[in-house]
Amino acid sequence: MSDIDLERVLIGDDDVVPRARYTSAQFGTLEFERLWARVWQVACREEEIAAVGDFCEYLIGDQSILVVRSAPDVVGAYHNSCLHRGTRLAEGSGHFDNECIRCRYHAWRYDLDGRLIEIVDPEEFAPMPDDVRLGQVHVDRWGGFVWVSLDPSAPPLLEYLDPLPKLLAPYHLDRMRMRSYRATVLPANWKVAVDAFNEGYHVQGTHPQILPWTDDVSLEYEPLGIHSHYGRLPNARRKLRPSPRLGLAEGEYDEGEILASFVAGLGGLFYDDELALIDKIRSAPQDGETMLSRYQKGRRALLAARGVEVDDFADDQLTSADDVFFFPNMVGPIYPGSAIIFRVRPNGLDPDSCIKDTWFLEWPREGEVHKPVQRRFYPDWTERDWGIITNQDYANMEHVQVGMKSRGGQGLRLNTRQESNVLHMHRVIDRYLIDS
Ligand code: FES
Numbered sequence: 024m025s026d027i028d029l030e031r032v033l034i035g036d037d038d039v040v041p042r043a044r045y046t047s048a049q050f051g052t053l054e055f056e057r058l059w060a061r062v063w064q065v066a067c068r069e070e071e072i073a074a075v076g077d078f079c080e081y082l083i084g085d086q087s088i089l090v091v092r093s094a095p096d097v098v099g100a101y102h103n104s105c106l107h108r109g110t111r112l113a114e115g116s117g118h119f120d121n122e123c124i125r126c127r128y129h130a131w132r133y134d135l136d137g138r139l140i141e142i143v144d145p146e147e148f149a150p151m152p153d154d155v156r157l158g159q160v161h162v163d164r165w166g167g168f169v170w171v172s173l174d175p176s177a178p179p180l181l182e183y184l185d186p187l188p189k190l191l192a193p194y195h196l197d198r199m200r201m202r203s204y205r206a207t208v209l210p211a212n213w214k215v216a217v218d219a220f221n222e223g224y225h226v227q228g229t230h231p232q233i234l235p236w237t238d239d240v241s242l243e244y245e246p247l248g249i250h251s252h253y254g255r256l257p258n259a260r261r262k263l264r265p266s267p268r269l270g271l272a273e274g275e276y277d278e279g280e281i282l283a284s285f286v287a288g289l290g291g292l293f294y295d296d297e298l299a300l301i302d303k304i305r306s307a308p309q310d311g312e313t314m315l316s317r318y319q320k321g322r323r324a325l326l327a328a329r330g331v332e333v334d335d336f337a338d339d340q341l342t343s344a345d346d347v348f349f350f351p352n353m354v355g356p357i358y359p360g361s362a363i364i365f366r367v368r369p370n371g372l373d374p375d376s377c378i379k380d381t382w383f384l385e386w387p388r389e390g391e392v393h394k395p396v397q398r399r400f401y402p403d404w405t406e407r408d409w410g411i412i413t414n415q416d417y418a419n420m421e422h423v424q425v426g427m428k429s430r431g432g433q434g435l436r437l438n439t440r441q442e443s444n445v446l447h448m449h450r451v452i453d454r455y456l457i458d459s
């Protein structure tokens with residue numbers, strides 16, 4: 024049990040967030056006991072374990088969970104620890120040959136349902152019950168993701184996710200497929216990384232280069248159960264405009280340029296034919312219809328031709344993401360036909376380090392056979408160029424983490440509108456911490 028003084032780390036009536044929540048190892052321990060051990064979290068995508076015998080390992084803190092496809096439509100999740108002397112049975116991702124999980128140490132074998140099927144020299148062991156199994160972990164599926172919970176009495180997954188399944192139904196995340204998987208280690212608490220993608224307030228401070236084509240002010244933030252959401256205000260979606268912070272009047276900016284920069288700046292969320300469409304629209308201006316509306320119509324047609332179900336989307340959703348935060352650790356922009364999902368986890372038990380996974384999801388073309396995606400891992404985020412916007416976000420992390428340790432500091436004082444999702448997350452964390 025963690026011996027931290029709970030009262031000192033909870034959020035008070037003044038909404039100030041104690042810094043120890045990001046920096047204290049004891050607080051991290053408390054989070055493991057009361058948060059990570061109880062929430063539903065995404066272990067992998069279903070397409071990563073497409074064939075019977077495929078597995079993925081999910082690491083959270085010092086725990087390892089093995090997710091295995093044991094039959095065409097059955098996925099199991101087990102504590103990744105041999106029943107003999109505890110050896111971790113598998114790492115990373117891969118395939119169990121002969122439909123069996125074999126321990127590397129003394130060769131005990133389990134079937135894909137986790138049942139112990141062979142002990143070498145069984146007569147030399149004390150008798151065991153017939154049905155001995157690897158420790159079972161709660162598992163369920165939604166949106167093409169495999170979710171696990173270490174809590175045997177966790178609520179049903181759909182209840183936990185409510186109301187996101189309804190909000191996200193038109194996107195059919197279950198029909199998207201992973202195009203790339205990149206993971207890296209960031210030198211900050213896991214919440215520092217989540218926070219950086221759960222508000223638009225930092226755009227003016229960290230990414231000023233995008234203000235000419237980004238209306239960062241007209242974002243709406245809303246709690247959705249224990250989760251949250253942010254996106255463009257409905258009436259702001261209908262215009263292409265720069266940040267109101269720049270103080271430019273209509274006529275002082277070029278809509279075509281804004282559209283082109285916006286689509287190009289989204290780092291791969293738009294398909295090639297959707298990029299090419301911009302040049303076409305810009306080179307043949309048409310009176311009476313805005314470029315945005317022409318682009319939305321054009322994009323709708325291109326996505327429909329790709330097989331994406333576009334009927335349930337309003338025009339403005341074709342050029343404006345739904346940024347959804349799945350409590351506690353997944354966030355990212357979701358568009359018709361594509362999504363970038365960030366999953367963030369503590370790196371072992373270290374409060375100063377986290378692992379961030381970035382998944383690009385896309386809509387497969389008709390008849391396309393999905394190729395398994397290679398997981399790429401960068402132990403140091405500076406090894407790779409993540410694109411200017413993400414590089415800027417990552418570069419902040421270390422400074423936030425070390426700065427929060429300053430003895431001269433007080434708690435985090437959050438913007439009541441633009442950082443309301445961050446505060447909401449902390450309040451939900453508190454519910455888990457208090458309700459032990
Ligand atoms: S530890 Fe697994 S068989 Fe001995």
Ligand SMILES: [Fe+2]
Pocket residue numbers: 219225226229230412416
């Ligand atoms: Fe950012």
